[in-house]
Amino acid sequence: xxxxxxxxxxxxxxxxxxxxxxxxxxxxxxxxxxxxxxFSQFGEGSSLGCLFGYRTEGRMAGFATVYFSYAxxxxxxxxxxxxLFTLDEFRKQGxxxxxxxxxxxxxxxxxxxxxxxxxxxxxxxAQALYKKVGAMQSTWEFFSYNSPA
Numbered sequence: 001x002x003x004x005x006x007x008x009x010x011x012x013x014x015x016x017x018x019x020x021x022x023x024x025x026x027x028x029x030x031x032x033x034x035x036x037x038x039f040s041q042f043g044e045g046s047s048l049g050c051l052f053g054y055r056t057e058g059r060m061a062g063f064a065t066v067y068f069s070y071a072x073x074x075x076x077x078x079x080x081x082x083x084l085f086t087l088d089e090f091r092k093q094g095x096x097x098x099x100x101x102x103x104x105x106x107x108x109x110x111x112x113x114x115x116x117x118x119x120x121x122x123x124x125x126a127q128a129l130y131k132k133v134g135a136m137q138s139t140w141e142f143f144s145y146n147s148p149a
Contacts, residue, residue, distance in 0.1 A: 002073040003076040003102045006051040006063070011036065013060045014053045021063075021085035025120070035095070039141060052102060054086070054095050062086035066115070079107030080120070081117040096126075100133050110139070119140055 006014050015035055020031045042051040042065055049067040053060045065083040070076070081103050086095045100110045100115075107115045116138070130137075 001054070001098075003052050003054050003098060006039070006053050007043040008040060010053065010060075011040060011043075011114075014039070014051065014063050017053075017060055017063050017087060018083075020087065021083060033098070038048045042067070050106060052099060052106070054134055056090065056093075056095070061090035062095045062099055064103050066103050068110065068112060074113065075136055076113040077111050078113035079103070079110070079115045081115055084117070095130050097133055100129075100135075 015032060018019065018035050018039060019030055022035075039051055042049050044050065047068075049065065051065045053064060054062040063083065063085055064081055067080045067081055067082055071078045081100070084096060084099060085119065086093075086099075101146050104115045118128075121128070127137075
């Protein structure tokens with residue numbers, strides 16, 4: 001069992017998990033080539049962030065992606081864990097918790113003062129995990145604005 005930074009040498013092992021993650025969130029138009037291009041930006045050593053894979057039993061069982069941003073209210077660099085996913089057959093084995101802890105350590109090592117993320121209100125299993133690792137639910141409301149076509 002190990003957590004490794006994903007690069008072009010092992011990206012193909014994580015892409016099927018990324019697709020399953022997108023299917024879980026009911027993304028309508030999943031494009032494998034767009035996924036490859038997008039996630040290759042977060043390879044080992046990227047200033048944008050990092051894609052991590054959790055390997056067990058000789059295969060990738062989960063992944064997490066960390067991006068960096070800045071919060072002007074606290075004048076600090078922050079890390080956003082935008083993706084966290086574990087294959088069904090590997091759930092309830094501590095993989096998600098290990099990935100969160102790894103991402104938090106990575107974020108701190110890169111100068112981020114916090115690791116933050118969002119999840120669907122209906123994803124109660126994930127919310128229980130987040131509480132277990134000591135994460136606090138934000139009091140802020142989250143909004144998004146999709147650019148008009």
